Amino acid sequence: MALNWKLVIDSKDAAALADFWAAALEYEVEDPGALIEQLLAAGHLGADAVVEHRGRKIFRGYAAVRHPDDPFDKTSGVGQGRRLLFQDVPEEKSGKNRLHIDVHSAPGDLDGLVARLEGLGATRVREIDKGPAGRWWVMRDPEGNEFCAA
Structure with a gap:
């Protein structure tokens, strides 16, 4: 059975890089707003774990894009097909990408x-x-x- 996957890319500004790649690939930026609201309301997530970007709540340091034709979870906004996840890391990029x-x-x-x-x-x-x-x-x-x- 084939496995599902996502490509995770380290970044300095996950939300900005997701915006670039969404536009470049004509993908959609995932919207985790509904999930964030549920987690905040239930007390499972602190307000410091959330930022606002382009009028939407997102998880601090994370953003993802997905192919517009692929299925996605309506509650979390998470794509279930072709997907890129950007995560902020403290270290700078060094050297050539291996992928x-x-x-x-x-x-x-x-x-x-x-x-x-x-x-x-x-x-x-x-x-x-x-x-x-x-x-x-x-x-x-x-x-x-x-x-x-x-």
Whole structure:
């Protein structure tokens, strides 16, 4: 039986990075507001564990995005399919990522994709051109995590 998974990405500002990746991938930012309200009302969560971001309550130091077509839990907002979870960590990023995301353009629209990603805050690092095998860009998200636009 295949297993469910999520990709967890360390960050300095989980909510901001979730916003970037939601826009980049055309995913939805998860809304844990209903769950947070339940936990606060029951006394299972302290107010210091919650922050407000873009008018919604979120867990301090955590934010996630999910594919808009995948199922999700209506109470928690947690996606049950393709999902990225961002978690704040105290240490700075150091070195090259050992795992990265590839974002694929519509056929023939790599330049449009790269321009859109730059408009969201990504930066180009270098272009890779493999001739007939194709070309792509190595890019960085707003926190410096490498990814490819192909």
